[in-house]
Every structure is written in C-alpha cells, then in structure tokens.
Amino acid sequence: MRNFLAILERELKSYFFSPVAYVVLGFFLVVTGLFFYNIVNWFDRMSMQSMMMAQQYRQMPQPINVNMMAIRPLFHNIAIIGLFLVPGITMRLFAEEKRQGTMELLATSPLSNWQITLGKFTAALVFYLIMLLASGVFVGLLFLFGNPEVMPILTGYLGLLLVGGCFISLGLLFSAFTENQIIAFVGAFAVNLAILSLGWLANFVGPNLAAFFSSLSPIEHFDDFAKGIIDTKHLIYYISFMFGGIFLTYVTVESGRWRGAR
C-alpha cells in the first residue's frame, strides 16, 4: 500500500510540477466552455420558440428540462473530449519512465508491478477527476439561472468517471508498449476512436448485431448514466473494460521482467 501511494503521489506531483496538468486542464476548460456556450445558446433558442409557440396557441409554455436539454448534451460532449484528451494524460505514464531511464529504478526497487500499474492508473484517474470537477463550473452556472435536478448530474459525473477510466486503462496500456510518447498517444487515441466507431456501426447492421456492436462502445453505455440511471449492466461493462486494460498493462510490464526488454 505504501508503495502504491508513493507511486500515486509522485505521478500526481509530476503532473502538477510540469506544465502538462495546466495545459490539459486549460484546453479542456476552453473546449468544454465553447461547447457549453453553444449548448446554452441552443437551449435559449428552444425556450424562446417554446414561448412563442405557447403565445401563438394561447397555452402555458411547455417547460423545457434543463437536465435533458443542456446538461445531458454537455456530458456527452465531455465524454467525447475525454476521448481526445485522456491519451494526452496517459501517454507519459510508462513511456517517460522508459525514456529517462527511471524504469530501471522502479524495476530494481522492491515494488510489485501491480503497485506500479495501479499507482499510475489511479494517478491518471485522479487527474481526470480534477478535470471533471473543474467542468462543474459550467453546471454550476446553470444552477444560478435555472433549477436542474441534482441526482442525474451526480450519476452523469459517475458515468463520465467510468468512461474516462476506460480511456485511461487503454492509454496506460499503450504507454507501456513504447518509450515514445507520440506513439503512445496516437495508439490510444486510434483505438479509442475505433471502439467508438463500433457503436456507430450498430446503425448499419441487423438488429441482433446492432445490439452487440452498440454494447461495445463506452459512449453507448454512458447514456443511461446521463439520464440518471445506474444500471449494473453498464457498471459491469465499465469495470471489466478497465480491469482488462489494467491487466493487459500489468502483463506487458511483467513480461518486460522476463524478457529484459524495458
């Protein structure tokens, strides 16, 4: 446990002692802000239209749900932004250690590869969580001018954390493959996109295959969380996805001990 915490602490420090954390966090907030601005604009127009419609037909205006019309699309956007940004968070985790020779320190210290792998995974997850919390600013603004429900927001964030965890586990794996950060980034990014596109494939195949394909994509599983539903089916999907990624990373690191190629 002490070793795990030591790795976790060092990784987090290294995010925040270098420009990485601030650049990623900054870009994340700028991009999320842009999406948010568009969503709010669109929401505004919808409300106006609904008011006008109501006036036209001399009815009460149809209430428009903030959760459904603003927060849910925002969460979807954040999930997709994560797909681009998370490889940026994870690419250095192993690649950097190999390049600067510190893998030699870790590998010759009395640490298990589980401690190393889990420490790094958790560090990236904590950083991602900080990113998500920062995006709470936008949701908070909606509370100032509207009255969204709290619970679906919480489940939405839980879902985002799980989606991010999947991206992180994949990114970690690609970082363990190489000492080149660009390869680690591009590899993780490409596989993230490929898995996402499997979800889209569902639109073009028969109903049986469609269910299969859509159940592969981390984004598809996120829908229910955004709606405020926690379904064990999705939880199991995410947890097994993450475990798979972490386990493969562990195997990759461990195999280095046997082959001596690290």
Next chain:
Amino acid sequence: MIQVQNLTRFYGRTPAIQDVSFEVEKGEILGFLGPNAAGKTTTMRILTCYMPATSGSAKVAGFDVFNQSLEVRKRIGYLPEQPPVYMDMTVKSYLSFVAKIKGVDSRERKNRINDVMQKTAITEVQDNVIRKLSKGYKQRVGLAQAMVHNPDVLVLDEPTVGLDPNQIIEVRQLIKNLAGNHTIILSTHILPEVEMTCQRAVIIHRGRVVAQDTIANMTQHKRSLGRLVLQVDGPGAQVRDKLASVHGVKKVHGGAGDRYEIECEVGRDARRELAQAVVQNGWGLLELRPKDKDFTLEEVFLNLTTEEGGAKA
C-alpha cells in the same frame, strides 16, 4: 555475498555475456573492467534483477536474482549508467520518493536522506529541480539514490562519469569508505579508478571473463618471466659464454658494451647463480636488475582485451 555462476545472456542470437562466473566477498569492492560493449552493463542488470539471464544463476546475499528477486531488490542499491532521476522533481523530493519505494521506515527517512545528501555533497542543491543541475550533480544524486536505503550491496555502473577531477577523488574516497559495511561492484573503463578503489578486479571482454584476481596479483603476474639486465666488467666473449651456461638462463642477448640482457627460463629466478658465476671468475658485477617493472593494470588490461595482445598473453 554475491555468487555468479555461468551467467549467459543472449540478445536475439547475439550473446552479450557468456559463462560469466565470479564471486564477491562481503565488504569487498570488486572492479568490473572491460571495454565498451563487453557486457558489463548486462551483467549488472542481471544482478539487479532488471533483466533475466538466458542461463546460469546469480545470487545476492543468498537469494536468487530471478526467483527471489524481491528479496534481492531490498538489499541492493543500483546506479545505472544513466542516473535514474526524475527531471522535474527537486533533489529532496526525489530522494524521499526513492526512500519510500525502497522501504525505508518513515521515522528514519529524513535522517537517511540528510545523511546521503551529506555524503554525496548535494545538500546545498537539495531544493533545486534536477533538470537544472549539472551532469556531475545529477550523477551524485544518482549515487545518493543508490545508497538511501543503506543496502548491503551497491552496484555502480560507471559512477564517476561526468564528474570533474576533484569530485572524482571525492566519490572514490566515498566508495572506499563504504566498503566494509557494503559490498560494492564498480564497473568502469577508467583503470586508475580500479587500482585506487578496488581490492579485486574482474576483466571481461566480449562477454567472457578473461581474468579475475586481486589487483596486486594481476599486476605482478608476469614478473617471473622477466628479463634481467646485467653489467659485467670482463672479457666480452668469455663472459657471454659463461653467462649462457648458467643454470636457468635461456638465452643471452646482447652486449651493448658490457651490458647483457638475459632471458630466464619460465618461472625461474637465476639472479643468484648469475652473480655467483661472475664473481667466481673474478669479473666485476656492476649491475644486476630485472628489466621489466611490474605490469601496470593498464598493460594487463590491454594485453587481455586487444587482439594482438590477446595472442601474446
């Protein structure tokens, strides 16, 4: 403390080391010598559990480096060729991290860190970011890192690279002081370093051990085969014949004037007989000395690791 037996490691089909065997006693400093690409680093990496051997075995403090690698890693401090430092950490926080993962008790941690910083003379840069340190400081931070958990065994891969002459002397002195409590393997291609710090040396060439002995034995190795220089005051031809007939003399070269160069039979010291022969004939014995001085370690090394020299040796 360290037993290495028939260690072999292949990279693909190329052998990096073959049949390397040696032992290091507790408290000893062993110099690990060899030209570049001789297999020094590979051997050290196997000893520190960084990579497995293809065959053969190595034990540190009685634990097998492969099957009981965790126990070995607890007892070993390792300075690789490239100091394994995190560029964006400060010296102090880096050492604190290493102390944690090496299992130094939290109560002792501070003392240990201050102690190694003092020993390696990096106390004044403890709050600097490692990236901004000079090569010499980085190297010393690497050395501090290897010692922070007070390991039984220290494996140092070229520890004085990048240091200035004063620092080199300091580091050598430091390494010398560490012996006794620590068992040290020191790889280098700087020969005086071995002569100054180590009691024993292993010379490795093209992945094989070509010599291992104490430094003293290595440098004296061939003295008995040496030639003698003799200066005799007497009739030239007669002296020459007489000298050639002395027991133990193989050949008499010579004489520039009254100087003769005598080649002795292998392993024989003919000085006593030669002196007797000269004096008995009533000639004057002006000089008698061995021609070859002790070999320097450098000569031994060159003999063993260069092609022409290799054949001669």
